[in-house]
Structure formats: structure tokens, C-alpha cells
Amino acid sequence: MKTFPIGGVHPSANKLSSAKAIEVLPLPEVVTIPLAQHIGAPAVAKVAKGDKVLTGQLIAEAGSFMSANIHSPISGTVTAVDLVPNGQGLRQMMITIKREGDEWAEGIDRSEQLVKACDLSAQEIIARIKAAGIVGMGGATFPTHVKLSIPAGKKAECVIINGVECEPYLTSDHRMMLEHGEELVVGVTILMKAVGVEKAYIGIENNKPDAIEHLSKIAAQYKGIEVVPLKVRYPQGGEKQLIAAVTGRQVPPPPALPIDVGAVVCNASTTYAVYQAVQKGMPLIQRVVTITGKNLKEPKNLLTRMGTPVSALIAAAGGLPEDAGKVINGGPMMGRAMVNLDSPVTKGCSGITVLSERDARRHESSQCIKCAKCVAACPMGLEPYYLSKMTQKKNWDELEARMITSCIECGCCQSTCPAYLPLLDWVRLGKQTVMGRIRARAAAAAPKK
């Protein structure tokens, strides 16, 4: 069975909610919508305090090409456009809307009926995706229309759908594939048309045999779509790892992109959102969020409107357990710890994980014994122990030469370290600093031209 060639770990899956059908979370009374919930420039608010908005109405427009539109997830009145603390407690520009009923904007088909045929041209499809504000919903939140706009001189050869969901605990993509398989596969055909390819692969890890079987059956009715079962290994859901697993091709180090090896990768939930946007005119205003945790009363998969406070999801799952030590936006490997539970669900939030105090607390770290377990675990072929050391020494040039910018922050190194060293903490800081230096250099070089 296929998998990616180097590194990786196998954390306990803990998929507590994989058998739980998607439930619809009751509409929130108040939503807060961050203007920057995607990679790239923040969106520009199109509404002001006191404005009435409808569900699905455009409330913020893409700030540049590398940006995404944002639509109102509920109908009601805008009460503020102001700085609000996000999940990490940092102030971010957000639009606050108070709900009044649930009136939808015109032109959105909310029926369950499957629409297979799509007569639009590639440009029209990309335009609709852009208008709907779709971004990568696996967590990276890269604007999908940018990904689908193939730069001149490059050629896409295949579309790869990411149904791997290798992150422990999370099951939102899994449930999406099971319950909306038909729509998802239509979404795949739309993506194939948008980038002009004949071949698509749906990569699914073999710990989800039901999804593999279900989608294989549906895909058999279409030409050129193949479901690829993959051997379970984290971080297979990483874009570059998935390309390597499915096609055997290695994406070169940055600034190369997946398109340089002819691949366009889209997450399963994103593909469903593409179907909804192109066939039904539905903007990206809701998503499936897994609320999970070992001591949570009822782990669930909830269809949630964007901007819903995370506390509402926790309440729907039976409230915060007594021994809760950490609430994570995302899964335990790549998610970010939260300090503000009133912060909203955003486009990239695929799950909320509640860890107990015991699971959350880190072990006391000791000395590096140069065992190189982290080197073996790194799926990008880096040397995490060395990068961590060089970051502590602030040797930015060396870090750049050692390709720290290739780090995907998957956390394999830290999870495998027998000395419990906080490798990723340092590497992430080093990566941010080096990226900042590269950007500063580019900015300094630009005016001379």
C-alpha cells in the first residue's frame, strides 16, 4: 500500500467521533467573523455598524488576489467592526453580527438535490469559487481560486483530493466523505474541469475502509477518478506528503509549489464546498467541525456556521469536562492551544480537541543525546535537533541554508523526542524569523529594479 517515502510517526488515532453522523448545530445568537481567516491579505469589510445583512451576503471583499471573500453566516445586524481577541488572545479585526431570524440572500439553492451537470468554463468555475470565498479547509486556508489559477508556463496533470485526515481525533472530513460522497465526487469533476486535467485521485488512509469503499463505488461511475487507499502514517495529509504518496513525485524545496510537479491538491471538505459554490451558489458560510476529547461527554461532528463561538460547540458536546487542561483549535499534533473560548469557528477550523490536564501537560525536558530520532521522523528530511539549536543561537543564515523554510510544522520531531525537547517551539520561531528576513530582503531589493 502506498505512503510517503521519508519520516512520519504513528500517533494514536483516537477517532472518537468517526461513527457519529453530522449534526446541525443550532444557529448562534451572535457571530464574530475575522477579516483574516485565510493566508494572504485580510479581506476588506464591506459593512459597517448598524447594517442589516442576510445569510450568505458578502460582508468583506478579498483584499488582493491572494485573499478571499467573506460572507455573512447568519442574518441580522452588524453590531461592530472592531478588534476582538482571537483564540490565541491576540487582537484581530472582526465583524460582529447579532442574529435576527435566518433570512437567506437570493440565488442560493439550499435543496439537497444533487446537481451533476456543470456546463461552465474553467474561468467561470474559478470565478464562482473566488466569489464564494473558498479557502483550503484542512487548516492551511490557502485561497482555492489562487491554487486553481495555474501560472503561465506550468501545467497541471492531476487533481489530488485530500481525504487523509491523518490528524488524531479529527473526523470531519471522514464524515463528509461518507455523508456527502456524491456531492464530493461531483466537486472533483468540477475541479478537474477548472484546471483542465483528465485524472483525479482521492487519497484516503486505510483506517477509513468505509469511506474508501463508499467513494470507490461512486467514483466508478465517473471517468478518471481513482480512490487511492494509503497506509496510515502521520503527516500524510500534508500536501507534499500526499503528492509523494499518491504520485511518487517529490515537490522541490520552497519556493517550488505542488504545481511544479503537476499536482493540484484539495481537501475533501474544500471539494464539497466547491460543489456547493459552483452548483448551488452557496458561499462558504458553514463547515463540519469535530468537537472531541476523551473526557468529553459526547464527541460530535457538527455542521457549524462560521463565526460561532467555540464555547457553543463545547456546550453542545456536554460542556467542558472538569479535568480539562487544554482546548485546541484543530487536533493535538498541528492545532493551536486556545486561551479564549469565545473566539469563533473559522474557515480553517476542522475540529476542537479538549485534552485532559494529564494529557496536556508536557514532560520535563532533558538533554539532547543526538539519537537522531527527530531526523528519522522528519517528513521533510530536515534535522530538527540542529535547527532548534541554531535558532537558540540565532544563527539565521545557517538556518536558511539548512532549509528551515521547508518545515511544515507537523510536530513529528517533538512527539518522537525521547528527551521531550521542545524542538518544534524553537524551529517554528526560527522559521518565522528566517521567513521575515527573506521577505525583508525581497522588499529591500524591489525598489532598485
Added chain:
Amino acid sequence: MEVLLYTILTLCVLGVLAAVILYFVAQKFRVEEDPRIDEVEKMLPGANCGGCGFAGCRGMADALVKRDDISELFCPVGGGDCMKAIAGYLGKAAAEKQPEVATVRCGGTCEKRPRTNEYNGVKSCAVAASLYVGETGCAFGCLGFGDCVAACAFDAIHMNPETGLPEVDPDKCTACGACVKACPKMVIELRKKWPKNRAVYVSCVSKDKGAVVMKACKAGCIGCGKCEKVCAFGAITVENNLAYIDPQKCKLCRKCVNECPTGAIKLVGMEPLPKEPKAPAAPKAAPAATKEPNHES
């Protein structure tokens, strides 16, 4: 015995031969260097802290000798006297700079600024700042993991375990600026050093609105502007909900200290003015605070 003798003799001859060769090579390839560089290096304090912007004192000495205009070069450790001496030796005009001292502008002690969460990662401000807001509700204040302490080459800054904030020893501080660069929250500022280590400064850098500040910290600046109004010298400006006292304009009159409702304006090395002045506020009275020696100690 003979073997030993020959061995020693051979080695001696080799040694002398190598010395002669090395002498001529050294003569031939000698790098001509201005002897003044060595002299200037000796005059510099030799801390190699990098506060001047060069990698070490040698680099600074090199620049001082080679540049015609040295008015932009300044050694914060040696200070004005050291620069004057060097300039005198080189016959150039010295840079003049008033003495400065690192000032920690955060009053969010453990007591005034309650912890809202516990940070379990690397004990480094830079790492914590790259991850999230910090252990308290304030997004601007000191994180308390001591990057500034680690950066200081002069043992002049230490964490106070009671307050959770770093404290500067003004007598040891050389104003090299290492801590200023190390602080990811830009809490530390180099401010004018008054005689007897006196100081008046706003001990807060939060740009949040007053209500948000109050929620997170009882010692924060809420941007009410009372200090700005009471200042007779136009030294205080309030921008983005935050007051700032310009150290060049401030005369240490201390009126703002009494006016501040949250105690965010810190007074060091002096007694505060008596509260409630007898006459209703004479705004331009007693401008020269430095002329009041009877108030101190």
C-alpha cells in the same frame, strides 16, 4: 645516548630553520595596520556587547580610526567620557549623547495582572510571543520569561520573582540596548538617565482601549489623557490609548504621577508631590523639579 643527542640536535636545527623562514615570511606578507586601532581598542571598555552596532570593540575601533566623521559612532558602555578621550586621541569631533538607561515599561505584576492560563512551552518570550498572547489577558505587556535577562552582558537586569517582571539595575546598565532588541513585545525602552537614577515614565505599552486594559490589568494606561492635560511642558502625548512621556521634554515635575488614575506613571528615586495642593492647581508653578533637593531621599 648517541641517538638521543642526534635527535635533539636535528630538532633544534629544524626549529631554528623554521623560525628564520617564518620571520622572512612574516616580513614579506605583513598586513599594514594602523597602530592607532590597537590604541583605540584599548581605550574602549572591551565589553564586546555589540551595543555600538559592530560585532565587537575591535570593529568599533577600526571604524573610529578609518572614518573621517565619527559623530554617528557611539559606545554606550564607555559613554561620553570614553568617546571624548578617543576623539581627542584621534583629533576628531566626538559624538555627544546623554547617558541613557533601560526602562521596563510594564507594571503588570502578578498581583495587578492576574494569570488567565498557564504556558507550558519553552520558557522564552520570543517563542511564547510567536504562539499566543501570553499568560495574562494583556496582549502588550511583559511575558515574564526573561529573554532580556539572558541578553544582558552586564548582569544589569533580573527577574523579580515576586512581581514576575524584570528589574534594571541602573548602576550596572550601560544602555547597550541588547535587552531592547531581545524583547519581542518592545516593552523596554532606553530613556534619559537622570542624576541619582530618578525617573518618571509611563509603565505600560498597551494600546488597547481603556475598558480592555482595565479588564486585563489594574496597573495599565487607559489612555484617559489626564496626564497630558496637567503637563506644563507638553512632554506627554496620548496616542492609540497610550500615554508617552518624552524624556527630552519632561522636567520631572511629577504632576502627572498624582493625576494618573491607575498608577501607570511610575516615579523612581523621588518622593511624590503632596496630594491635593493647597491652592487650586497653579499650572505653571515650579517648573524646575531638579531644583528641589529638599524633596528627595
